[in-house]
Structure formats: C-alpha cells, structure tokens
Amino acid sequence: SLTIGIVGLPNVGKSTLFNALTKNDVLAANYPFATIEPNVGVVGVPDPRLDKLAEIFGSQRILPATVDFVDIAGIVRGASEGEGLGNKFLANIREANAICQVVRAFTDPDVVHVDGKVSPKDDIDTIHTELILADLQTIEKALPRLQKEARLKKDTAPVLAAAEAAQAVLETGKTLFEAGFDTTLVRDLHLMTAKPFLYVFNVDEDALSDEDFKNTQRALVAPAEAIFLNAKIESELIELEDDEALELLQSMGQDEPGLATLARVGFATLGLQTYLTAGPKEARAWTIKQGATAPEAAGVIHTDFQKGFIKAEVTSFDDLVATGSIAEARAKGKARIEGKEYVMQDGDVVEFRFNV
Ligand code: GDP
Secondary structure, rough: OOOOEEEOOOOOOOOHHHHHHOOOHHHHOOOOOOOOOOOEEEEOOHHHHHHHHHHHOOOOEEOOEEEEEOOOOOOOHHHHOOOOHHHHHHHHHOOOOOOEEEEEEEOOOOOEEEEEEEHHHHHHHHHHHHHHHHHHHHHHHHHHHHHHHHHHHHHHHHHHHHHHHHHHHOOOOOOOOOOOOOHHHHHHHHOOHHOOOEEEEEEOOOHHHHHHHHHHHHHOOOEEEEEEHHHHHHHHHHHHOOOOOOHHHHOOOOOHHHHHHHHHHHHHHHOOOEEEEEEOOOEEEEEEEOEEEEEHHHHHHHHHHHHHHHEEEEHHHHHHHHOOOOOHHOOOOOOOEEOOOOOOOEEEEEEEEEEE
C-alpha cells in the first residue's frame, strides 16, 4: 500500500506525533492478523458516512480506509552528503509515496531547537535543501548515461531533456513538487522532491485558532496542504474517552483531532479516494486511486471480481440516506446500473455483479 514518510528536524515533535498515530492504530482493533511494523502507523481515515451506513444496514462492524505513516528517523543537515544517518534516511524517503514534514512552531523554551531559534520557514528550507541536493546528485550521476543513450537512440532524447529541465528547476532552489514539474519521463530516477508534500505545523495551543498565524504558515507551503496541531495535546486526546476528547477539542475551538485531519488530508495527498460497501456484517470504505473505473474498484475487493466484472449497482450516499434503504433507492430509480467504463465517484455505495 502507499505510504507517507514523516520527516523533520530533530526536536520538532515527530516522535510525539508518531506515537500518537500508532496508538490510534486501527490495525490492532480491526485487522488482528496483520503484521505491525514498529516504524509504521496504520491510521483509520475517519468517515462519518460509515456510521450512517452501519445504521441503515444494521452492520456489525465498521472498517474505515487506512493510511500508512512511516517514521523516517532523523534528518540532519548534510544528509545529502551521506553524513550520519543520511544515506539510510534518503533510502527510506525514496520508498515513501508522499512526504509529510513536521515543522516546529511551538515556543517552549525548555525544548531546544537544533538551530537555536523557532523558525518554520528556516526548518522547511533546511529539509527542502537536503532533498534538492540529493535529487541534483541523482541527476548529475544519471546525465552521462542519458546523454549516451540520447546519442545512440534518438527517441530517448526527450528523457535527457526532461532530466536537464528538472536539474534547472532544482538549481533555482525549488522542489519539483512546488514547481509543478511533470516527472513522467524521468520516473526511473525516483526523484524525491517530485513526491507530493504536506506539512504538519506543531503549534502552541493558542495558535490552533489563530487564523492570521495559520494563513502566514499556509502561504509558506502552498500549494501543499498545511495541518495545524499540537502533538502533545494529540497524545493526550487519544488517552481520553470520545466524549471527553470532544469536550477538550471544543474548548480549544476545534471540531476534530489533528490526527483525524492528518489522516484525511494524507489520504487525499496520496491521490486516493474511497467507495463504500455495506451489509449486515460490515460497513466498509475501500481504497482506490482517484479516477479508478468500476472494474478496478471491484478488483480491490478481489481480483476475481475484476476479471469477472459484469456491472455495478451504484447508489450515491446522499440518495441512499434520503431514501432510507437500497430497496427504496431502487424503487425510486436512484440505484444506477454502471458498466466497465464507469469512473468511481466519492461517496458511491456499491454492489458488484460478476461471473466466477
Ligand atoms: P522529535 O525529535 O522530532 O521526534 O521530537 P520529540 O517528539 O521527541 O519532541 C521533542 C521534545 O519536544 C519532547 O520533549 C516533547 O515532549 C516536546 N514536544 C513535542 N511536541 C510538543 C508540543 O506540541 N509542545 C511542546 N511544548 N512541546 C512539545
């Protein structure tokens, strides 16, 4: 499955956040036989629609979609030169499908900042610089081979041109993601800054509802998403009962835990979406790529469903809630029959028909 690598300077709250994420782990509760790796947190993507479906269908349990966060141990300045944990760190990032940078914005004088001062912009620049330098090295290493290939096989010339264009972007100090660079032709180089980024600002409690402050930080990272949370409070929230947690959140002007926002935004950053199934046994969200067709969606349940796909009966979640049951939705013509070409939409409640 797709993973999000958590990175950041030392002492910004990564471990605190990651521990909260793993304690929030849905695997233990719902997938008792899955292997749980120490540096992977599998987090449920909160979806209130599943509760509603479980109510309509009398489902015994709810299985949300999940998103995998990987704790990538300590970046240090000079990582791109292979210093300290540098090489291992970069190898781990290469394997992740998206990068989540934790940025320190809390001011606690008891927690030392590696660079002596709290500056989200400098922290972001430091990490970007290491990743950009590593990508530049990758390209410089590949160029002689790409040049040779371009001489021998004319049709590979566009690959060389794309590598050179990526190099030019990186030399301006921008990540490829920031620049919106199309990396299709240089996919084989596994450039790190081409991955989608998102940013978690670990903020003081009073900043959680400070819109001016948050907008300033958002501007630093746009077009990437910014999430604001306090890692310490998140680690306290997961210890509380739901109603107590809600009360604490509301006292801080928040309507959901930061971890929930992070799971949802992370899921979308990976280019994923869900469709829903429901019955007496379970109400479930299944993970597909944005833009997946009905047979591809069926294949997520079982490869045989994809191979033998005949059609899908699709009711939108809203229509289902409005009519109150699948039978009523059918009677009112709200349950659509869709074929092989159908592109799945967010909130589709589906039943597949297939040959075995
Ligand atoms: P890491 O090095 O990035 O993994 O950072 P840690 O999670 O180990 O946190 C470093 C220190 O900062 C620890 O003493 C944490 O308790 C503290 N810390 C983490 N998050 C917060 C926060 O939101 N507010 C405050 N005041 N301290 C925090």
